[in-house]
Amino acid sequence: MxxxxxxxxxxxxxxxxxxxxxxxxxxxxxxxxxxxxxxxAYIFMAGLPPILKTGISEFILGTQWKPTAEEPKFGIFPMILASFLGMAGAAAIGVPVGLFTAILLALMAPKRLAAFLRGCIELMAGIPSVVYGFFGLTVIVPFIRINLGSPTGTSLLAMIIILSAMILPTIVSLSETALRAVPKEYMEGALALGASRIEAIFKVMIPAAGSGIMASAVLGMGRAVGETMAVIMVCGNIPRIPRSLLDTVSPMTATIAKDMSYAGPFHQAALFGIGAVLFLFIVALNMVLHVVVQRSIEGKRGSP
Structure with missing residues (x-):
């Protein structure tokens, strides 16, 4: 009992x-x-009034940002374009480099070398944004100014190089995890059927881990779009439509951080409007990721 x-x-x-x-x-x-x-709710409550007062088309598609002029202009299209180009350029460099690094760590490198490289990648993830920006300002910007003929060196190209380095840890980590999640039998079966190691990796392993790799790419692009401190130090902070990689730009995040310290009431509300547009941009990226992952899962279920 x-x-x-x-x-x-x-x-x-x-x-x-x-x-x-x-x-x-x-x-x-x-x-x-x-x-x-x-x-x-707060972002949209603060940001919608200036957007509606300026006009949605004028605010989003306008090419002049002059908030302190006698006749203020609140057009953010150059900032949207700079953010998009920076994200696309960083993805064009960072995604292939990150994917190939993940392949090396997950499938090809000896355990000791893979552990050492993995530690280096994790260390990159812990470096503060301002350190990346300072490196870009003292190394990349002078290199571009001296060797490529840019007047100041602060440019879209410098921004892309810094962002491509900053998104590498995210892409490498998630892509490696996705590749390790693929059963070893896939690789062994491909090798047994006569495929070379490289063929097995690119025709079997990468397609099998496709949803995870796509997730890493989209999350990396989200990091690139939302980065502020490093970008503001190397982009030049002039909101205009770039005609080359050497032109100065001002993406949405940099403009918000740069203008907030001296903005008046309506100017500050317009900065919240930029934040609302940036929020919608990132939500769209996440929706694209969701659709891609779901289609990948459905494709795997439907395949023999």
Missing amino acids: HKSGFGTTRLGNIRRLEGLMETVFALCGWASIISVVLIT
Whole structure:
């Protein structure tokens, strides 16, 4: 009887503890959801009035940003274009380099070399943004000015180079995880059928890990779009449509950070409008990622 009572008491305590932990988990989940909703609502409540007053088409497609002029202009198309070009250029460099590095770490390198390289990649992820920006300002910008004929060196090209380095840890880490998640039998089966190691990697392993690799690419592009500190140090901060890689630009994040310190009430609200546009841009990236992953999963389910 004593043992039975002890067991019942212990079982009751475990159930109460499980109920308490479920409540804690639920509260944490709801806190995250409510935080996102409140931040989103605040951004749009602060940013929509100047967008509507200026005109949606004029605000998004306008090419002049002169918030302190006698007749203020609030056109952010050059900033949107700079953010898009910076993201695309960083992805064009960072995604292939990151993918090939992940292939080396997951499938080709000896364990000791892979562990050393993995540690270096993780160290890159821990470097603050301002350090990347300072490196770009003291090394990349002078190199571009001296060797490529840019008047100042601060340019779209410098921004792309810095962003491509900053997104590497995300792409390498997630791509390596996706490649390691593919069953080894895929690789062994391809080799047994006569494929070379490179053929097995590019025709079997990469397609099998395609959803994870795509997720890493989109998350890396999201990091590139949202980066501020490093970008503001190397881009030049002049909001105009670039005609070459050597032109100075001012992406959306850099303009928000640069103007916020001296902005008046309407100017500040317009900066929140830029933030709302940037928010929608990142949401669109996440939606693209979701669609790509779902199609990849459905394709795998439908394949023999």
